[in-house]
Amino acid sequence: MDPETVAAAQQGDALALDRLIDELAPYVRRLCARIAPGAADDAAQEALLAIFRGLPSLRAPEAIMTWARAVTVRTAVRLAHRSDREVAAEAAAVDRSAPSPEGLVDIDDALARLPVAQRAVLVLRTREGLTEQEIAAALDIPMGTVKSRLHRARAAFREVWDS
DSSP states (O other): OHHHHHHHHTTTTTHHHHHHHHHHHHHHHHHHHOOOGGGGGHHHHHHHHHHHHHHOOOOOOGGGGHHHHHHHHHHHHHHHHHHHHHHHHOOOOOOTTOOOTTTTHHHHHHHEEEEEEEHHHHHIIIIIIIOHHHHHHHHTTTTHHHHHHHHHHHHHHHHHHHO
């Protein structure tokens, strides 16, 4: 992402802001879909709005992706918790752990079955390629928490995958 475009958007340049949102939107939507599959559209919309509102306070335009990722992840996790609670309330009649009609589970389905905290760290590590330090910063949690969540997430993912 071009720091000059970010700086121009921060100064109120409408064309630069449009370019910035156009470049960020696909990434934000994809990340939200992985972390908050039940609330991906709402999460992406809220994350983009938070990015738009917070853009003037971004001190380092070259750090736009790191900052936008953190905003997106926190928004997606918050909405995923809410969505998962709603799904759990409706799940009494539906067995979410049942395999697909073909007996196969795809990766996104397996991820969606994990608790939000585990899903978030696993997506950031395996799908986004973040280091444990970057995950800790994005989620605003200690490194030890990242490591333990990753360990539990990998075990839970294997269990879902093998079922």
